[in-house]
Structures are given as structure tokens and as C-alpha cells.
Amino acid sequence: MPLFPSYRREIAAERERIARGAQVVETSAGPVQYATLGEGLPLLAIHGAGGGFDQGLDIAGSIAGAGYRVIAPSRFGYLGTPLPADASAPAQARAHASLLDALGIHETNVVGASAGAPSAMQFAIQFPERTKHLILMVPAAYAPRVDGAPSVTPPSGLTFLFDTALRSDFLFWALLRGAPKFATRAILATPPAVVAAASLPEQARVAEMMRHILPVSPRRLGLLNDAAVTRAIPRYPLERIAAPTLVLSAKDDGYGTWDCARYTAQAIPNARFVGFESGGHLLVGHQDELRAEILAFLDPICRILPPPFDNPLKARQSQPIEGGPGNE
Numbered sequence: 001m002p003l004f005p006s007y008r009r010e011i012a013a014e015r016e017r018i019a020r021g022a023q024v025v026e027t028s029a030g031p032v033q034y035a036t037l038g039e040g041l042p043l044l045a046i047h048g049a050g051g052g053f054d055q056g057l058d059i060a061g062s063i064a065g066a067g068y069r070v071i072a073p074s075r076f077g078y079l080g081t082p083l084p085a086d087a088s089a090p091a092q093a094r095a096h097a098s099l100l101d102a103l104g105i106h107e108t109n110v111v112g113a114s115a116g117a118p119s120a121m122q123f124a125i126q127f128p129e130r131t132k133h134l135i136l137m138v139p140a141a142y143a144p145r146v147d148g149a150p151s152v153t154p155p156s157g158l159t160f161l162f163d164t165a166l167r168s169d170f171l172f173w174a175l176l177r178g179a180p181k182f183a184t185r186a187i188l189a190t191p192p193a194v195v196a197a198a199s200l201p202e203q204a205r206v207a208e209m210m211r212h213i214l215p216v217s218p219r220r221l222g223l224l225n226d227a228a229v230t231r232a233i234p235r236y237p238l239e240r241i242a243a244p245t246l247v248l249s250a251k252d253d254g255y256g257t258w259d260c261a262r263y264t265a266q267a268i269p270n271a272r273f274v275g276f277e278s279g280g281h282l283l284v285g286h287q288d289e290l291r292a293e294i295l296a297f298l299d300p301i302c303r304i305l306p307p308p309f310d311n312p313l314k315a316r317q318s319q320p321i322e323g324g325p326g327n328e
Helices: 003-020 053-064 089-102 114-126 158-163 169-178 180-186 192-196 200-211 217-231 257-267 287-298
Strands: 023-027 030-037 041-046 068-073 108-113 131-137 245-250 271-276
Touching (some): 003 053, 003 169, 023 089, 041 089, 041 114, 053 108, 053 200, 053 287, 089 114, 108 114, 114 131, 114 217, 131 287, 158 180, 158 217, 169 180, 180 192, 192 200, 245 287
Parallel strands (some): 041 068, 041 108, 108 131, 131 245, 245 271
Antiparallel strands (some): 023 030
């Protein structure tokens, strides 16, 4: 099959997908793009790096059919939401609140995934009265490192991709075609072997998450901003988060969020940590468990699983991290 005709057809389909999937609303923080899915209690789904409203729907879409209205914004610099002069995590949190104001929503459940976690935590800190529950999935968050290294560590090859494939829709598309295992490890921070051993539906989900980074050109400013935010993420006053909090990660996450997640869960007063031995940054192979965990957390009356650390498939609560709460 000729290369360029195939590229043009596939990139046109992705551009059409994002063009018809959302709308832009004027808020006190400027224009914000968002999409909604489902009916019921509001759930703000904050996407990670390389995302947009579409990734937010990918992350929380399975919750929409269980009595929740998923609201998925595009964060600063992604798709239809411009990058302002102040694109910090606290400013993003204020933009989330402004979007909810525009939609007439006061209180919401909040899910922050990966690089979306900083603004999710900031939302819970700045607007405690508006945060019903907080869920942090593979969070880009602070963790004390003995050697003073950054809390979040990019997988090998990601810096190279920022200078090459992530600058161009065509180059990124060609990377997905020519080196999918490399892309899975370097961008999705998930071991390719974990994906290969997963079920066919899980493999399809991973492929879709990767494909939904296309087109990458209208996401590049957001990617660069996320890289700057997560490279030097400070320790937030997590003790001020009053909402019940669920924090999830996997030991083999290529971004190193395991320690970040444990430290965050230990510092937030009313938090639970659920860890998996494997699954990478996308928590591959655990989607049914995750959905059950999240629904039980949001509504304990609907609990259908035993407590998370009684489940042999999951890691038990780890000991406090050196330098973390309880070791001071």
C-alpha cells in the first residue's frame, strides 16, 4: 500500500474525529474545549500528556454507563484549548473550575491521569468544597528521591521523540507503523511484553490510545508544557486534600509513578493506594478490576469486590517510603 495515501487517509480520519467530538465554551479562564459522555453525577476526567478531551473519554468512558456524566476537557495547549501565559498546574485547576462554572456544576468527582494529576490535586486543594472524590491514576506527582533526581522520569527514547516524531504528524504516524514496540515503551511507558501477553481487547485499547495521540501537531504545545510542569513538580500541601482519594499505579510504569503514587497516598489524610505488580503506565490487563475499584470507591454501596489489599492479584499496601510521611 502506498505510504502517503495511507497516511493522508488515516490522518484525515483522526482530524475529523477530534473536530466532531467536542465543543469550546468561553469561561473566565478563557476558551476551554470539552466533551461529555453519559448521564448522572458529574465526573471531571483530566487527561495526561499527549491527550485532549478524547483521551479523557478513553480514560473514564467506561464509567459513563454506570450513572456518571463524564466531562473531559482539553487542558492548556491541547487541541481546542489555547496555551495561556500562565499554564501552571494551579492555573489549570482554576480553568477546570471555570469550565464547571460555565456548565453550571458545583461539586464533582475528579479523575486525574498521569500529567493530568497535578491539576487534579490542585483542584482538590483550591476547591475542597467542590471535590467529592479524587482519583489519581499513575500520577505525575512529587516523590522524594535520595539522589535529588526528578520525581517523574521519562522513559528512554522520549527526549529523542520530542525532537523528531512528536514534531510532525507524519513522522509520528510513521513511527506507529514502523516501530510500534518502541513507541509503546517510550511514549506509553508500558513494557511491550506486557501488551503482547494481554487479551486482544486490551491490545486494541493500547493501540487506540496510541492512535488517539494523532494528530500530534495540535497537542505539541500542551506536551511541551507538561514536560516543563512535571520535570520540576514540587510537593503540594497534600494534607489539605479533604476529599476521599484513590491512588493507583503499577511497579513497571516507565514514568516511575509507583513511588509518586505511594507517597501521595500516604500524605493525603483520607487516601487509599492500590498497586499492581505489572501493567505499565496504561495499567494493561487490569481494566475490569479498575472499573470495579473506581465504581466501588465512588459509591461503596455498589461494592462488588473485596477490599483491594485482600485481592491476591494486587500489591499489598507498601511500607512508607523513605523520607515520606511517617518517617519524618
